[in-house]
Amino acid sequence: MTDARKRSLRRELEAIVGRDGVLSDPEELLVYESDGLTLFRALADFVVFPRSAEDVAAIVRLTNREALPFVARGAGTGLSGGCLPSEGGVVISLMRMNRVLEVDYDNQIAVVEPGLVNLHLSWAVGPKGFYYAPDPSSQQACTIGGNIANNSGGPHTLKYGVTTNHVLGLEVVLPDGEIAWLGGRTRDALGYDLAGVFVGSEGTFGVATKVVVRILRKPQAVKTVLAVFDEVTQASEAVSAVIARGLVPAAMEMIDQLTIQAVEDAFGCGYPRDAAAALLIEVDGLAAGMESQVERIVAACRESGAREVRTARDEAERQLLWKGRKSAFGAYGRVSPAYMVMDGVIPRTRLPYVLNRVNQIVETHGLRVGNVFHAGDGNLHPNILYDPRIPGEEARVVAAGAEIMKVCAEVGGSISGEHGIGLEKADFMPFIFSAADLEFMRRLKDAFNPGGLCNPGKIFPTKKSCVEVGPVPYRPHAIEEKGLAQRF
C-alpha cells in the first residue's frame, strides 16, 4: 500500500472511530501480528477499534469500497491463527465493545457485546446465582466474540455443551456492511438456523456486534473427585467405565505424569508425582443423590485399577485441584523452553489406543509430550515440548502434529475440538472432509461472504499463503509476555 493511500485511508477510518481508534504504525501493528499460536504471523495495514455496530458497518463498507480484506479480533487468545490478517488489510478489534447490555433473569438470557471477556459475564450475573456455562481455559482473557468464532468449549462442555448450545441470537455486520439479526431471543429459529451456522464460522461470515446468550443457574451442589492411576490405559478405561455406569459428569479431565510433575514443581496442587495419570472428575446438580453419584464414580475408577480415589473435602481443595488442571500449560515452562498444543477429538472409547499412538509418534520424532485434556468428550490436547533454539526441532513438532491429526481422523474423530481450523489446520481439512464436503462449505461461505474479503485464507485447504509460516523461531506473544493469558 502506498504511503499516500495509507494516509488517506487512515483519515477515513479516523472519521469513523476517532483519532484514538486507529493504529497504522508498523510497531503498533506488531502486537496484532499473531494470536496465541505464534508460529503464524501476518501484519495488517490498520487495526481499528469500533465502539458500535454502526462503526463496524462503516469500516466494513470502506474495506469493500477499497477491496481490502478485513478480520475481526477479540483478545487474540486463539490457537489456530484464525484472527490473523493473512492477506493484509484491516483488523477490526472488538475490545472497546465489551459491555453487558442487558440481563433478563426471568428468561435467563443476557445481551452482550462481542469484546466482553468470557469470565466477566459470569461475574456480572454471579451475584444473582447465575453463570455463563462455556468455560474455555483462557476464559480470563478470551472474549465472547472470539468464542463465537471458534465455537469454544472448555472442561464443562461434557455436560453443558459448547458455545453454540448457549447462543440464541446475534446481531452481525455482514461482509457487505449490512446489519442483520440472526436468530433472536427465543429458542427456536425462524427459517434457517443462521445463528447456529454463524457460530464456529471462524469470522468468515461477518462480525458479530451483539450476542444473546443463555445464562444458567448455578448448580445446587458440586463434587470433585481425583482418581490416581499407575497406568495411562487404566485412566483411559476409567473414562468409559464412568460413562457405562450411566453417569454424565460435568467434567472429566485427564492429566498425565509429565504434566503432573510440571504442575507439582510449579504450584504444588496435591497431585501425586509418581502417578502415570490422574482423572479430575466433577459432578454437579442437585444435592440429592450427589453422594451416590460420587460412589458410582469411585467404584468405576477403582474397578479400572485406580490406586487412589479421593473427593475434595471443601471448596479450597476443589479449587486447588482445578488450579492444577488449569495451570498445566503455564507449568510446562518449567520443563521445556517451548511447547505446541494440539487439538484433536476421538471417540472416547479409542482413548487407550490413540494415547499410545500419540506417544509413539512423538517419540519417533525425538520429542516429548505432555497430555492434559478433556477426556470425557475425547478432546485431546497433546502438548509437544521442544526447544526452538535447536534447528529443525520446530519442523519436527509440526510434522508430529500432522501425524497425530491423521490418527484422530483414522479412528473417526476430528481435527479440532475447540481451537478451530484457522490457518494452522486448513491443509488438514481433507483428512476428514471430501472434495464434495468442502465444495458445499465453499458455497455456504459464498452465501455470506461472496466478495471473499471477510477473513480470507482460513479454513479451506490451500497451498497459497502470504504469511510467514513455521518453522520460525518461537517467541511468546505480547499478551503472554504481559502475563495476560496462557496458552491452553
Added chain:
Amino acid sequence: MADAILETLRGVVGPANLLTGVELSPYVVDGRTPTAAVFPGSVDEVSAVLALANDASIPVTPWGGGTGVGVGAPAARAGLVLGLRRLDRLIEHEPGDLTATVEAGATMQTLQAALTTRGQWLSLDPPDADVATVGGVLSANAAGPRRHLYGTARDLLLGLTVVCADGAIVHGGGKVVKNVAGYDLPKLFVGAFGSLGVIVEATVKLRPTPDAEILVAVRFGSLKDCGLAARAVSASDLLPSALDLVDGEAAAALGLDGDRPALVAGFDGLAEQVRWQRAEFARLCEAAGGGEVRDLPAATWGVLPTAARRALAEPAAVMRFSVLPARVAEVAERAGATARDAGLRAAFSAHAGVGAIVGALAGPRDAAEAVAAALRDWREAAHAGGGHAILEAAALAVKALMPVWDQPGAALRIMQRIKRQLDPKGILNAGRFVGGM
C-alpha cells in the same frame, strides 16, 4: 412429467418402489397429488433420483413419516415425493461413546427401542414417534416436553450425510461429541424442512437411560397462576426434564378432569433425586396457589405435545409459537381471548420453560376468514411475547388467507442466498419454505 423420466426412475429404484395413480393418495399435500412417489433403497439411489429430478427441474418433496409434511406454503406445482422409508437401519451404536449413527428413514420409536436395549436413549421426544422418522424430525426441528432439560435437535445432532439437490453426497459435522472442524452443517439442516438437501444419515449424541422418571400435574385456577408457578420452578434449584403448561381444554385431552389449566412436570435421574424434586415441586406449586400433585401415567409423555391439537375435534389451524419463556401464559391468555371473541374454540399447550407454545383453533367449516383473522392476532401476540409464530397446520382455505411463515427480517436475504447456492433450480420443497424459498 415425461414418461421417459418415470421409466428411468423405475430403473433406479425398481418398479415396486415407484408409486403412481391411486397409490398416491397418502401423499397428497394441500390438495395437490404428486406425479409419483419414489422410495430409494440406498444413498446412491437417493443421489440418482435427485440428479435426475434436478436435470429436469422437477420439484421434490422429501418424505419421512409424513407427520410434518403439511408444514409450509402450498406447492405451486406437482412433482416427486422422495420417500426415505427404506433407509431405516441403525448403522452404528457405540454405548461407550454415547453416539449412534442411523439412517434417516428409521422411525424415532424403532431407534429408541434399539438404544434402550443397551441402556441409552436419544433425548428427543417429538410427537408421533411411531411414524415420525429421524430425518423428518431433524428437518422439522420437532421436539417434545423433554426439550426443557435436554434441548432440541440442534443440541443433539453431531453429524449428517445429506444428498444435495444435484445429487452430490455431502457429510457435515462428525461422529464425535465435540467438533469444530469446518462449518457447522448440521445446524443448517435442522428445521430446514428439506429445502436445502435430503438428510439420509445422522449421527446423534445419546444419554444414559435414567434410573427413575415421573410425570406429574398440578391444577391451577388460571393460566396466569400456572405461568407464575412455572416461573417459580425455573427460578428454583429444581432441574425438571419437562415443564409444560396446558390450558383447560388441553388438560381434558390429557385425561385430567375439570376445565382448569395444569402445570405438568417431569423429573428423572436417581430415585432420590426424583423424590426430592417431586416434594419441592409440590411445595412451590402450593405456594403459587396450585392443588395437589398428581402422578400421570408414562403414556402421557407421548401425547403431551399434541394435547392442544387433540383437544379440538377438527382443528382448522395449529400454530407453533416461540416466545420468551416468562411470557408464555400471557401470550396464551391473549390468544385464547381473541379466539373466544371471534366465536372460535381454542386450546393451548406449551413447553413453558422454553417458550414453545402450540395453539389449536377450530370453528365452523365456513369460518376460514375468522380463523385467519384470529391467527393474524396470534402472530401479533407472539411478536408481543418477544418471538414469532408459524402455521404448523391449516386448511388450504386458511393458508390462502395468511402466510404460513413469519418474517425473518434482514436475515432473509442471507437465507435466500444460501438457498440459491445449494439448490439453484429451487427443486427441493419448491416455494414452500420461509420467504417463498
